[in-house]
Amino acid sequence: MPSASRIAILGAGALGQQMAQHLRQQGRRVAGFFDDTCPSATTAEGRVLGPLAAVATEFAAGRFDELLLGIGYRHMARRQQVFDELRADGIPFGQFIHPSAFVDASVQLGPGVFISPGCVLDLNVTLAANVLLYTGCLVAHDTFIGAHSLLAPGVRLAGQVAVGERCFLGIGTTVIDSLALGADVRTGGGSVVTRNLPEPGTYVGVPARRLR
CATH class of the missing domain: 3.40.50.20 (Rossmann fold)
Structure with missing residues (x-):
């Protein structure tokens, strides 16, 4: 309704x-x-x-x-x-989950979360406050996405991934399982993250490497 x-x-x-x-x-x-x-x-x-x-x-x-x-x-x-x-200042933030998205009953969502069409959020996923997922993001089990982060269309996060605050993952980024991304990490389109990225910065390529 x-x-x-x-x-x-x-x-x-x-x-x-x-x-x-x-x-x-x-x-x-x-x-x-x-x-x-x-x-x-x-x-x-x-x-x-x-x-x-x-x-x-x-x-x-x-x-x-x-x-x-x-x-x-x-x-x-x-x-x-x-x-x-x-x-x-006491302003309440809403939430939006598009009906074409699959969000498991175990998922926890913070205030201000916006989930676009075609997203999949699996078992025990947590999205902190003010996270936005563009169309077609796949977030596997036990993954945490930190506050104020944005995931571009088609981002894929494997199980037990931790994404820090204010991260932007570019279109089609893939992060393999059990990795941690620190705050203020950005990835270019099509990047594949195969190791922890604790330092802020922009990472591109396969595997993803930090731009100097």
């Missing part, structure tokens, strides 16, 4: 509009967007309610019930900063 809560999206760019489209297609109510770059515009997916500074005021006025973050992979530190500040 569609939720009656009205969801606002922070970020009116391509990611935010894609999120709004998924929400509306499943009967969810999108109140609008907040965006500092176009604080009074109307997008194809709805109107902009104001800049970031207006979030608390608009929430207090009853114009939305929950928030989701549409800040993309180019601004990972900002994703965390905005999320933490708004949570501290």
